Amino acid sequence: MDRGRQRRHDYESTVEPKSSNSDKRTVNFCACRRASLLVLGLVMSAVVLASCANQVDTSKVTKSPGLIAVSYVRDIFSGHVTQAEELVAPSQRKIFREFASQIKPGLVSATHVGVGSVRIVNKTAFVILTGRLCSGTTNPPGSHCMSNSNRRSNNPAFEVKLARSSNGTYFVIYQPESF
Amino acid sequence: MSVGTAGAFGHSSSAASTTTQPASTTSANGWTNYNDTLASLQALTDSQAIKSSGTIDSSGNCNLSNPEPPIPNGTIAIISETAYNPALCQATYLQGLITPTAASSLGITSGPQGNVGAPATGTNALTPGIVVSPLNEYNSQVFSKADYVDPPGITITSLAENLSFNYIEPSGVIGGNSAYPVGYHWYWDIWGGAAATSNISIHDSGLDVVANGYYQQTNVDFQMILLGLLGPLAVASCTDLGQTTVFTHDLFIGGAAGPKIAYSNADSKSGGCANLTH
Numbered sequence: 001m002d003r004g005r006q007r008r009h010d011y012e013s014t015v016e017p018k019s020s021n022s023d024k025r026t027v028n029f030c031a032c033r034r035a036s037l038l039v040l041g042l043v044m045s046a047v048v049l050a051s052c053a054n055q056v057d058t059s060k061v062t063k064s065p066g067l068i069a070v071s072y073v074r075d076i077f078s079g080h081v082t083q084a085e086e087l088v089a090p091s092q093r094k095i096f097r098e099f100a101s102q103i104k105p106g107l108v109s110a111t112h113v114g115v116g117s118v119r120i121v122n123k124t125a126f127v128i129l130t131g132r133l134c135s136g137t138t139n140p141p142g143s144h145c146m147s148n149s150n151r152r153s154n155n156p157a158f159e160v161k162l163a164r165s166s167n168g169t170y171f172v173i174y175q176p177e178s179f
Numbered sequence: 180m181s182v183g184t185a186g187a188f189g190h191s192s193s194a195a196s197t198t199t200q201p202a203s204t205t206s207a208n209g210w211t212n213y214n215d216t217l218a219s220l221q222a223l224t225d226s227q228a229i230k231s232s233g234t235i236d237s238s239g240n241c242n243l244s245n246p247e248p249p250i251p252n253g254t255i256a257i258i259s260e261t262a263y264n265p266a267l268c269q270a271t272y273l274q275g276l277i278t279p280t281a282a283s284s285l286g287i288t289s290g291p292q293g294n295v296g297a298p299a300t301g302t303n304a305l306t307p308g309i310v311v312s313p314l315n316e317y318n319s320q321v322f323s324k325a326d327y328v329d330p331p332g333i334t335i336t337s338l339a340e341n342l343s344f345n346y347i348e349p350s351g352v353i354g355g356n357s358a359y360p361v362g363y364h365w366y367w368d369i370w371g372g373a374a375a376t377s378n379i380s381i382h383d384s385g386l387d388v389v390a391n392g393y394y395q396q397t398n399v400d401f402q403m404i405l406l407g408l409l410g411p412l413a414v415a416s417c418t419d420l421g422q423t424t425v426f427t428h429d430l431f432i433g434g435a436a437g438p439k440i441a442y443s444n445a446d447s448k449s450g451g452c453a454n455l456t457h
Binding site: 072073076077095096098099100102103104107108110129133135136137138139144146156157158159160161174175 | 330403406407408409410411412413414415416417418419420421449454455
């Protein structure tokens with residue numbers, strides 16, 4: 001079967017070669033590692049603290065679109081599809097189930113997922129995530145990974161859209177006009 | 180996905196679908212049902228459901244025995260795959276007859292035409308010298324179609340084909356045949372592909388004729404659209420992201436002495452997010 005030539009995404013973020021799957025050195029770093037070094041140097045900036053927001057227990061935060069997006073992605077890539085579905089707008093859960101049923105748990109992974117930036121327009125939030133996402137390949141069987149460390153990336157693979165409900169809680173959406 | 184082997188009335192079949200909108204549905208027991216097939220959209224007479232069971236070879240391909248239902252002389256038949264279960268290596272088909280008016284409304288009568296043999300007008304074109312009575316000469320047609328449909332229910336690509344074949348008694352020799360393939364790809368996607376082609380051939384010393392329609396389209400933006408709509412969910416659910424997506428229809432329809440018709444396909448798909456289509 002002709003599987004065509006490999007093409008790289010024309011994005012600001014990085015699509016890693018398959019051989020780099022286990023090469024941690026190519027993965028974008030977590031800002032918290034920086035923080036540890038800075039604390040040792042008795043310096044702690046507000047910027048670094050903000051960068052560590054992705055280490056907060058997101059289950060206790062229900063109204064932050066960025067943290068909801070992080071939880072949603074972590075759940076999807078760790079096999080917790082039911083939990084991820086609860087974060088999707090009820091009107092769009094059918095779409096979620098349709099695609100989530102195709103996920104091969106052993107082939108996908110998400111690491112160092114954090115909030116890069118959040119842009120809110122009216123009732124819609126656009127969250128750019130940082131981190132590393134791996135999806136499945138069939139030839140050869142394995143995984144293909146991509147990383148993003150750009151807070152303003154235009155790579156749709158790292159963008160989650162959310163809509164604010166009437167009680168202020170954000171839900172993941174795929175199409176506008178969810179509420 | 181299995182890729183069938185060519186041959187008159189003995190093709191192996193694959194998981195390709197035969198649906199138009201809305202989409203196919205896959206149940207928990209592994210059956211994918213194609214809800215609106217070319218056959219099911221027509222008012223059929225003498226319709227029948229056919230079930231085919233195959234075997235899974237060492238490469239994991241499902242090789243189905245192909246349906247070869249008989250049809251009355253001089254009629255127009257449609258046959259479509261209506262369900263497929265790759266784990267069980269089974270498929271179901273719907274076959275029936277339609278009127279000439281319904282056949283013309285299908286629009287599968289133009290495009291690049293495959294031809295073989297001279298029109299049979301009482302003389303067997305393949306065995307010169309045998310003269311048969313015009314009363315025992317029949318013309319039949321068979322229509323079929325194969326599609327790929329994405330999860331929202333949009334038909335991405337399809338290939339429809341119309342085979343016209345003559346059957347002459349008492350010799351039982353096929354002669355004077357033509358076939359039209361019509362390829363389709365979803366307008367709103369960006370594509371780079373080739374036109375539909377059809378090769379028609381006669382087998383078994385003239386006892387059956389097979390039209391092999393072929394249509395391949397390379398998709399430029401399918402995975403990009405899904406990434407744009409779904410973001411990380413597309414990353415998780417798609418396989419082979421970054422690889423060019425290619426959809427190929429390889430459709431076989433046949434006519435044979437009897438007369439009877441035959442159907443099989445060896446469609447294939449590959450590349451980014453192709454795993455999401457049925």
